[in-house]
Each structure stands twice: as structure tokens, then as C-alpha cells.
Amino acid sequence: DPSENKDFNSELEGTYQGVGIQLGFRDSKLVIIAPLDGTPAKNAGVRPGDVILGIDNKDSSNLTLPEAVKLIRGEPGTKVKLLLKREGRAEPLEVNLERSTIKVPSVVFENKGNGIALIKLSRFGESTKSEWDKAVNDIINGGFKKMILDVRNNPGGQLDVAEYIVSEFVVNGTVVVQQETSGGRKISIKSEREGRLQNVDTIVLINKGSASASEIVAGALRDLKRFKLIGETSFGKGTVQAVNELPDGSALHITTTKWLTPNDTWVNGSGLKPDIEVKFTEEDFKTNKDPQLQKALELLK
Numbered sequence: 001d002p003s004e005n006k007d008f009n010s011e012l013e014g015t016y017q018g019v020g021i022q023l024g025f026r027d028s029k030l031v032i033i034a035p036l037d038g039t040p041a042k043n044a045g046v047r048p049g050d051v052i053l054g055i056d057n058k059d060s061s062n063l064t065l066p067e068a069v070k071l072i073r074g075e076p077g078t079k080v081k082l083l084l085k086r087e088g089r090a091e092p093l094e095v096n097l098e099r100s101t102i103k104v105p106s107v108v109f110e111n112k113g114n115g116i117a118l119i120k121l122s123r124f125g126e127s128t129k130s131e132w133d134k135a136v137n138d139i140i141n142g143g144f145k146k147m148i149l150d151v152r153n154n155p156g157g158q159l160d161v162a163e164y165i166v167s168e169f170v171v172n173g174t175v176v177v178q179q180e181t182s183g184g185r186k187i188s189i190k191s192e193r194e195g196r197l198q199n200v201d202t203i204v205l206i207n208k209g210s211a212s213a214s215e216i217v218a219g220a221l222r223d224l225k226r227f228k229l230i231g232e233t234s235f236g237k238g239t240v241q242a243v244n245e246l247p248d249g250s251a252l253h254i255t256t257t258k259w260l261t262p263n264d265t266w267v268n269g270s271g272l273k274p275d276i277e278v279k280f281t282e283e284d285f286k287t288n289k290d291p292q293l294q295k296a297l298e299l300l301k
Contacts, residue, residue: 014104014125018073019080019097021046022155023065024211024235030060030068032084033235034153034209036104036122040097046084047285048153048209053092054083076100088282107131109138116300117144117200118293121165124157124213129164136168136196146300147197148293149221150205152231156212159240159259166220167191169198174224177216178260179240186260202227203296206274211235219261219272228299229274231292238268 020039021032030052035041052060055071063071072080076099084093106128110118117139121128139147156162159177166176175188204218206229215234221227240259244252260266276299278292 014106014123014127016073016102017076017099018069018102019099020102020104021072022153022209023052023068023072024155025065026051030063030065033155033211036102036153039102039104040100044095044097045285046082046095046097047086048207049087050093051085052082053085054081056081074099105131107135109135111142111144112148112297114297114301115143115145116297117142117147118150119147120150121214121217122154124154124159124161124165126158128157128161132161132165132168139200140196144200146201148203148205148296148300149217150293151210151214151218152205152207152292153209154211154214155209155235156214156237159213159216162213162216163189163191165217166224167193168195169200169202169221169227170195170224171198175262176220176224178262178264179257180260181257187257201300203300204229205231205292205296206234206272207232207292208235208271210272212237215267215272216259216261219265219267222272222275223261223263223265228276229272230276230278230296230299231274232277232279233273234267234271236267236269236271238266 019041020036021041022034024031024033032050034048035046054060079096079098082095086093104122106123106125108120112118119135163176170191172191172194174191176191177189179187204221204227206218218229222229238258239255240257241253242256258266278295284291
């Protein structure tokens, strides 16, 4: 479908009209993988893991992902109503959201003090490499020796961008990810440059919204550098899709290979388990605290 393909591409580039949520399926239920910062969904308190029961009074149990996306997106200023099932809450929750133009940078750099840099990575898209390079320059020029790489609520994107980011932390020629074809043949993908952050002590933040390329990065950095993962078990998407653009503007997404971490871990279905599990409490949500980030800051001090 050409319009769906346009949506998919605009999302990788970081602009679209909607409410700012990433969707996925969990146990064949439509779930919110992540609300994006500064969007109508995030501002309304939508959370990762919320199950969507209905969209504008339409039962969502038989919807495909593209159908659900189509119902939620629309012109800025128009409204959409979501019926949500939240963990630990008996009654469904109704949320009314006003659509807007969502613009999301894929890399955000912050100085957290004590020589600690924070890089938030929200997707692996078209602009990510150049945005990443800028953040790496900030780290080098600022003399940072420690950093937190935050891939929470990052649904993934382009495999080559994930490889590029892992390469930043290792020597040239290191295996950063492996692919396994349906015939069982393994292909090792190696870094092609000297990493600029090899001596920066790093902690990676993950949660159930970290999927696909995010898991490639987190899994590789744990395998190769013994970096600790903090947060919650990740989403568990261990396949690579080839996207074939068709002449009419639509595209075919074909699952071609499995991907494995350098140490042969396949995350599909099970996700990456954090080294230190830290969960959000109801209180944390209400008071806008981030216990996962706090834990990382404590460990790096």
C-alpha cells in the first residue's frame, strides 16, 4: 500500500501526523510499544505496555498493524479516542488525544554532570548517523569519560545504523552482529572503522519498548564490552526484514534472516534480560521520576 509505505518512510525520517505512539503486537494483542516524548500520547500519560482494546469505538482485536496505524493517524487538530487496558488496573482506561504533527529527532544529547553524558536514541532512521556523529563530537569535545546510552522505547529501524553505532565502541574489524539465513548459514558483520568511544565507560538503558535494532546495539555492547544493561526485559524481535520498494510506491517487507548477538544470542520472543532490573512504580509515573536513569547515574559516579 503506497500510503502505508509513505507512513513507514516518514516515520524513519521522524515526521508524521498522529499522536506519537509506536505500536506492536504482544501475545497477538495490539500494544503500545512506546509513547514518544513531548507528544499528545506522552502528555496524556499513555504508557509502554498499554493494550489497545478499541480505537474510536472500533474493537481492535482483529486489526492489522497498518489498519490500526491508519485509524490513529490523521490531520492535526482532529481527535482520536483510545480504550486501553493497563497492567495492574481492573477497569479499561479511556484516553482522548488531539492529533498533531510529530517531529522527533532520533538522537538527543544531555550533560548529566559528574562527567556523565546521556544519549537518548529514539529510532534508527535516515538522519540518525549524522545526528549520532554530532552527539559523539559533543562527548569527545566535552571530555566525557562516562555515558548512558538510552534505547528505551526505541522500536528499531535500519540495521546498518545499529551496526554503525556498535562500531563506535570497538576496534576496527570486530564482529558487531551476526545474521543467520533460513538455511542456517551464518554471516558475520564486522565494524569498518575505529570506534571513537572505545574508552568511554557506558551503561545501556532498555525496557519492553526496546526492539529490533535497539536490541542489536544493547546485546552487542554487553557481549563485546561487558557494559551493563539496566531496566526491564526488552521486546524480543530477532528477525531482519528486507524492504523492497515497488514501482507503485508500495513496498514488500520480507523477513529474510535472524540476527544474533556476537555471542550467538537470539532474542526473538524472549528479549534481553537486564543485568540490573529496575521497574517504574505507580509513584514514579505520577511524580515523573526515572528510577532506571537514577540507577545508571549512581553506578557511574
